[in-house]
Amino acid sequence: MRVGIPKGLLYCKYHPFFETFFRGLGAEIVNSEDTSKNILNMGVKVCVDEACLPVKIYHGHAASIKDRCDLLVVPRIMQVHRNEYICPKFCGLPEMIVHSIPGMPPVTSAPLYMHSKKSLFQWCVSSGSAITRSRSRIRHAFELALKAQNSHKTGIMDQKDITVMLAGHPYIVYDAFLNMDIVNKLKAKGIGILTEEFAPCAASESQVKKLLKKPFWTFQRNLFGASAALYEQKKIHGIIYLSSFACGIDSVVIDLIRFHTGDFPMLVIKFDEHTGEAGVDTRLEAFTDMLERRVLNEDNRPTYGQCLYSRQNPV
């Protein structure tokens, strides 16, 4: 039995669970390759036009391995936290995939409530039934999968003289093709990076509590809470928010952060199918130029028109 796991969307967060579970049942795991131009082209070709870029890329990943596996794992992730939802596109992902890509093998379609052990187990029973009917084998593989998942950590913590928070949905932050390798671009400029995973939990929670209403989306809780906490604790000099074009959740979250942080430097970069990097490079370069000058000038406000490019402060 070959089980295909596309490397798109929340794969970066949850792949140990799925891979360990199916490997525990004796299946062979077939992964798609890292996102590439081929994957993007395939995804754009089959996916509905209105979807966001990460969903299109997910379609490309699924299409690239569909002929090499007997079962494709398309997680229908409903919730990650109790009483909160993630993006609505996840709820209908299996249907989208099956109806957009011709010639699909069977796909997993049971819903996943990641915060509930019971729901996860039910998913395993339903999805594992294609391989085995033995409850005990499923139970064993499930326990291994949970363990693997719990020891899986993501995030970037690399603090330097100038550090930015790299915010955005995980599948944008951790997909180097989609985000035009922004992590290495920042590294090359000597800029430190913090991601939402390294924001102090308690401080994030207390920021979220200050909102007018409880967040509906988990992405909103994580991104707003982390940005606000890192900003309040002065751990960062700016925020770079990576967003895919036409993301509904981001349209709310970006403004929530802006409203909270006032004139704190924040750069929003929108990604779509562009592969020309000049636009991103210009924005990053200008943003880091600005941060460098702001930091250097914090204690030493210049007289008019003098400090922008002095010898002590080369551009």
Added chain:
Amino acid sequence: MYSLGIDVGSVSTNLVLLDNNNNVVEKLYVRTRGKPMEAVQLVLSEIRKKYDSKQIYSAGTTGSGRMIASIQIGADIVKNEITAHAVAAIQTEKDVRTVLEIGGQDSKIIIIRDGVVTDFAMNTVCAAGTGSFLDRQAERLGIPIEEFGDHALKAAVPVRIAGRCAVFAESDMIHKQQLGYNTCDIIAGLCDALVRNYLSNVAKGKEILPKVIFQGGVAANSGIHRAFEKALNMPVIIPEHYDVMGALGAAILAREKVNRERAGTRFKGFSVSESSFKSKSFVCSGCSNQCEVVSVLENQQPVGYFGDRCGKYNQFTASATG
């Protein structure tokens, strides 16, 4: 000794020559027409008629074509448009606090406090409300772009045009025009729509304080200028060299850098306007990324590469431009 600045933008390529006191002694503005390398050679061959290569103290490039131009001419500094525009704005108006800049494909707002850039924003993926859109509408209406603004000023009652998206704006304009609205009123409506879109999109949440200066090619459009003054309810200054501010900034930054490093200029000389520049693109098959790599050839010799993600080729470029 002069400092040379070249701004290779999507619509125009500009060159300025500054004297030792950063006064503009020459400026050239040509259309890029999708051929950045030819445009750079064209401006260089023009300037060559009056100046000698030895008179050039420093050279800088900016604009979306800054990398390719720097390889061509041997630039001392390659700087993004935001920084270049901000430097030029501060040089021109010492106490500027807001810079509105609308170019061919980009529009940006730069917030300056006490002579330091404190915030900026650029348009996102959509190019609605930039010069190339105005260009296209002028062409569709058969009005030379130079006269577009004057038509707007003649309007009695500006018509409301949807400004959110270039495609929507165009269809709205066509519908209004087919209903018989006056062309001047439609153009004035378009100017208002562009400004509305700029203020609610690019400039959203930014504190616009005077002095406000408006630069970039679109500043030539008196209709947009008036629409800005009306919407902001404050005077908007258009600097004398509004159309070449990027190049001006690049020239200033280049001089600073050569002063700082004391190693002389890397400028290759005006003779490069005679070299034959070609570019050749190929798909690298080194990995699954399949990057589209462009190599720039000067007299058949490769002088630079772009477009590869891993740096296999553009390492070479980096060492060439420093």
